[in-house]
Amino acid sequence: MASIVVGxxxxxxxxRIERSEAVVLTAEEVSRxxxxxxxxxxxxxxxxxxxxxxxxxxxYAILSFPVAEPGSFQRARNVWLNGISAQVxxxxxxxxxxxxxIVFGTACSxxxxxxxxxxxxxxxxxxxxxxxxxxxxxxxxxxxEAGLEDMPQARMFGSRHAFKxxxxxxxxxxxxxxxxxxxxxxxxxxxxxxxxxxxxxxxxKCDPLLETIGIGTRILLNGAEGYVLGTGTRSSxxxxxxxGFADMHHMTAxxxxxxxxxxxxxxxxxxxxxxxxxxxxILEEIARRDREIALPVNDINTRTVIGQAxxxxxxxxxxxxxEFDPQRCRGCKKCLVERACPxxxxxxxxxxxxxxxxxSLCFHCGLCVTECPNGAFRCRLGALRMKTSSGSVRSxxxxxxxxxxxxxxxLSGELKRRILExxxxxxxxxxxxx
Numbered sequence: 001m002a003s004i005v006v007g008x009x010x011x012x013x014x015x016r017i018e019r020s021e022a023v024v025l026t027a028e029e030v031s032r033x034x035x036x037x038x039x040x041x042x043x044x045x046x047x048x049x050x051x052x053x054x055x056x057x058x059x060y061a062i063l064s065f066p067v068a069e070p071g072s073f074q075r076a077r078n079v080w081l082n083g084i085s086a087q088v089x090x091x092x093x094x095x096x097x098x099x100x101x102i103v104f105g106t107a108c109s110x111x112x113x114x115x116x117x118x119x120x121x122x123x124x125x126x127x128x129x130x131x132x133x134x135x136x137x138x139x140x141x142x143x144x145e146a147g148l149e150d151m152p153q154a155r156m157f158g159s160r161h162a163f164k165x166x167x168x169x170x171x172x173x174x175x176x177x178x179x180x181x182x183x184x185x186x187x188x189x190x191x192x193x194x195x196x197x198x199x200x201x202x203x204x205k206c207d208p209l210l211e212t213i214g215i216g217t218r219i220l221l222n223g224a225e226g227y228v229l230g231t232g233t234r235s236s237x238x239x240x241x242x243x244g245f246a247d248m249h250h251m252t253a254x255x256x257x258x259x260x261x262x263x264x265x266x267x268x269x270x271x272x273x274x275x276x277x278x279x280x281x282i283l284e285e286i287a288r289r290d291r292e293i294a295l296p297v298n299d300i301n302t303r304t305v306i307g308q309a310x311x312x313x314x315x316x317x318x319x320x321x322x323e324f325d326p327q328r329c330r331g332c333k334k335c336l337v338e339r340a341c342p343x344x345x346x347x348x349x350x351x352x353x354x355x356x357x358x359x360s361l362c363f364h365c366g367l368c369v370t371e372c373p374n375g376a377f378r379c380r381l382g383a384l385r386m387k388t389s390s391g392s393v394r395s396x397x398x399x400x401x402x403x404x405x406x407x408x409x410x411l412s413g414e415l416k417r418r419i420l421e422x423x424x425x426x427x428x429x430x431x432x433x434x
């Protein structure tokens with residue numbers, strides 16, 4: 001595409017926002033303008049709101065709260081929250097009756113193999129009470145209950161969130177494989193593909209050189225205002241990612257949760273970032289469509305690239321939402337969807353002999369579409385057109401999405417609304433990280 005000429009300063013954009021003159025669009029709205037070839041309108045854009053929602057392993061929470069009266073125990077040796085082991089420390093809190101804990105989003109309950117840190121975080125934000133067990137240095141066992149309102153400090157951190165673009169995975173081997181990139185056994189002979197990444201609305205796809213995203217950039221993490229700390233682990237120039245944090249007290253449960261994979265629970269997070277349009281490079285990247293964004297295809301057995309596709313294969317001419325028609329449920333003795341759903345959003349009612357879906361939990365991953373033999377779940381998931389090094393092209397149907405573009409788009413729209421109404425105040429970063 002031809003170069004788009006822009007040259008606004010960050011300070012100028014902030015002044016336009018203050019005067020309620022700024023043009024703020026979501027990344028999806030920008031994409032529609034590009035499809036309509038309305039280039040003159042693009043040049044008027046001041047801010048583009050971007051977002052992603054996906055399984056993000058690099059998530060942890062720091063929780064600090066009282067569980068007993070001072071002097072009740074000297075120090076905590078081990079702690080479990082709803083059966084999930086927490087890392088005790090870094091403060092010893094001797095004789096204070098307080099806990100300082102680090103809980104990993106990928107931690108698994110000792111009692112429930114389908115319950116992990118991501119589920120725990122959502123339970124807390126939903127206002128549920130959790131069970132706390134403390135093994136003391138003296139060998140005693142203390143039990144208590146706590147909710148988020150009992151925790152003066154509850155912050156969530158991302159050690160590597162919002163990769164610019166991730167990968168798709170296939171299994172070209174001859175045997176089924178258990179992996180974090182599938183919720184069931186990954187079928188052999190490239191019978192299906194899974195993938196991650198929200199394509200053209202992803203924050204770092206829209207600012208890949210980190211011209212406007214830096215240390216101190218204000219973001220939304222699961223709906224709560226937070227900040228970028230820097231680049232995350234395994235960040236690179238080609239595949240940058242972010243580290244950030246936010247207060248869990250202000251998060252929205254809809255944007256978070258647990259996702260059960262073939263190797264145990266993982267954690268879901270949502271991230272929204274405003275991108276001020278300060279250069280031609282930024283706007284050209286924002287205008288880049290899904291079909292123009294590379295999606296490498298990896299062999300799940302070796303994690304090596306064996307082909308190339310693009311995000312147009314998985315996000316264009318597809319359905320973002322999975323539709324459920326209970327009238328088509330035939331009351332199977334063993335509901336395959338109930339067993340397979342990585343969100344545990346579907347349960348089978350034995351009395352009514354029908355499946356019931358909790359729409360607030362549904363991730364729209366699409367696995368139910370391939371698992372239900374009666375077509376009660378419907379969604380066009382797309383297919384990878386995988387180009388190999390030999391030049392051949394192979395079509396592989398998508399069977400599972402590990403990113404939820406529907407709610408990512410919703411969070412992007414929420415960020416736009418907050419900017420326009422003045423409740424979210426943008427500010428330039430303290431320091432560049434690119």
